[in-house]
Amino acid sequence: MSIEITATVESLDQAQKLLDAGVDTIYFGEETFGLRMPTNFSRRELKELVDMAHAAGKKATIAVNGIMHPEKMLLVPEFLDYLVEIKVDQITVGDTGVIHLINKNNLPLPFIYDAHTLVTSARQINFWGKRGAIGAVVAREVPYLEMKDMAKILNVFGEVLVYGATCIHQSKRPLVENFFSYIKSSEEATKDRGLFISEPKKDETHYSVYEDSHGTHIFADNDVNLMSELSKLEEMSYNHWKLDGIYTPGEQFVTIAKLFVEARDLMSAGKWNDVEATRLNELVIANHPSERSLDTGFFLMDPDEVK
Numbered sequence: 214m215s216i217e218i219t220a221t222v223e224s225l226d227q228a229q230k231l232l233d234a235g236v237d238t239i240y241f242g243e244e245t246f247g248l249r250m251p252t253n254f255s256r257r258e259l260k261e262l263v264d265m266a267h268a269a270g271k272k273a274t275i276a277v278n279g280i281m282h283p284e285k286m287l288l289v290p291e292f293l294d295y296l297v298e299i300k301v302d303q304i305t306v307g308d309t310g311v312i313h314l315i316n317k318n319n320l321p322l323p324f325i326y327d328a329h330t331l332v333t334s335a336r337q338i339n340f341w342g343k344r345g346a347i348g349a350v351v352a353r354e355v356p357y358l359e360m361k362d363m364a365k366i367l368n369v370f371g372e373v374l375v376y377g378a379t380c381i382h383q384s385k386r387p388l389v390e391n392f393f394s395y396i397k398s399s400e401e402a403t404k405d406r407g408l409f410i411s412e413p414k415k416d417e418t419h420y421s422v423y424e425d426s427h428g429t430h431i432f433a434d435n436d437v438n439l440m441s442e443l444s445k446l447e448e449m450s451y452n453h454w455k456l457d458g459i460y461t462p463g464e465q466f467v468t469i470a471k472l473f474v475e476a477r478d479l480m481s482a483g484k485w486n487d488v489e490a491t492r493l494n495e496l497v498i499a500n501h502p503s504e505r506s507l508d509t510g511f512f513l514m515d516p517d518e519v520k
Contacts, residue, residue, distance in 0.1 A: 216447070216477045219274060219372070220456040220470050223251035223463070228262055229269075230467045235474035236456075238272040238302070239265075245285060246292060247276030248307075248329075249380060249430055251459045260299040272302040278327040279427050281308045282385070293320055303347065316345055323347045325372065329380065330354060335363040342369035348453060353379045353437065356514045357445060364449040373446060375439040376469060376497070377457025378421070378432045379510055385428040402429075404459075419506075421460065436460065436501070437510040440494040443476055444485060461502055468500045 219238040222228040228239050241262055244253040254262065259275060266273040275296055281289055289311055296304060297320055305327040306312055315322050326332065326341040326349040338349040348370035351360065363371065389402035402408060404423040410431070411418045421432040439446070446454070456473060458466035472493050479485045501507055511519055 216452045216454060216480065218454050218456065218470070218473055218477060220466075221251050221377075221458045222262065223458060223466070225258065225261060225265065227463065227467060228265055230464075231470055232266065232269040232271050234467060234471045235478070236271070236470055238274055240274045240276065240305075240455075242276030244425060245288065246279050246281070248279050248383075248427055249459055250276060251462075256295065259296075259301075263299050263301050266302075267300070274303050274305060274325070275301045276305050276327075277311055277324075278305040278307040278329075280385070281310055286310055290314060290318075293318075293322060297321060305350065306346075312341075312344065312346075325350060329383075333359075335366045338363070338371060339366070339368045348372055350455070351451075353433075354511045354519055356511050356516050356519060357442070359516050360451065361449055364451065370453050371451055372453040372455050373439070373451045374437050374457060374510075375443065375446070375454040375473060376437060377455070378436050378460045378505075380430055381420075381433045382431040383428055387424050388429040389422060389424050432460075433510070435506040435508040435510070437512075438494070438497050438501070438507040439509060439512060440473070440476060440497050441490050442509060442512055443480070443490065447480055447485075460505060465500055465502060469497055472496050472500075 217237040219240050220231050220236045221240045222231060231239060239262060241254055242250045243259065263273040279285065293314060303323040303325060306324045307328040312324065315324060324346055326338065326346040330352050332338060332349050332352045333355050341349060346369060351371040351373050353374055389408065393400045402424040406423065408422050410420045410422055418434050420434055423430055454473065456470055461469060476493050479489055498507060
């Protein structure tokens with residue numbers, strides 16, 4: 214099976230550059246239903262992006278992966294109908310209520326199950342595969358050794374984050390707003406503010422945090438970079454790679470996407486080796502935002518260490 218690369222987009226211009234660079238699928242959404250997008254697009258822009266992907270012979274995925282509380286669930290049916298109308302290729306879904314609506318109304322919307330930290334076993338992924346999911350986003354917290362066991366029994370594909378930020382906590386509560394209220398300060402808590410929190414007596418820690426209508430989102434201290442571990446993914450047949458540019462803006466993200474496309478093409482040609490892995494890994498590090506750190510996340514951790 215060939216390797217497919219999905220990349221988030223922050224603008225129509227960047228989307229075109231990513232498609233031209235060789236990305237297979239562009240991933241985007243809007244604020245009401247999609248979680249942690251680099252940019253929230255309008256309805257008109259959603260259609261433009263879908264059309265752009267199709268014109269390039271590529272695919273478009275729209276995020277519908279929020280936890281839909283009652284006020285949002287009332288809006289979901291009309292949004293799903295719109296996605297059918299604009300002919301999106303697939304969506305991501307995390308709320309079982311949305312899956313129920315898709316199946317109940319026989320909507321032609323292929324979906325990827327995306328429940329974030331909850332997707333940690335092949336049994337769970339296969340459960341949703343039997344209920345219509347074409348694949349699932351593997352939780353960032355699943356290490357290599359567990360992924361290896363999962364791969365043997367998966368009935369649908371597992372998408373793996375190979376580059377980008379990892380959300381480690383989401384709360385419906387406006388935690389940052391509550392903090393500012395407590396200290397009697399009037400501040401915004403949007404992503405554009407670049408807010409972060411640090412552990413006590415560990416000034417070097419940097420957990421990015423922001424709020425939107427879905428609540429508070431807190432990200433891991435380091436972003437993920439699995440360039441040096443791609444051969445392990447290939448051996449396990451994890452052929453759906455995700456690049457997340459929520460904290461890697463503009464041309465920087467396009468440059469990094471090109472590096473992963475090059476890695477994919479080298480693998481397809483049978484030319485992937487340790488020298489190429491080291492070279493491309495160094496280029497990813499050089500082009501990553503200097504204010505953010507990189508590591509392999511949970512991937513190389515002992516499963517017993519993951520709590």
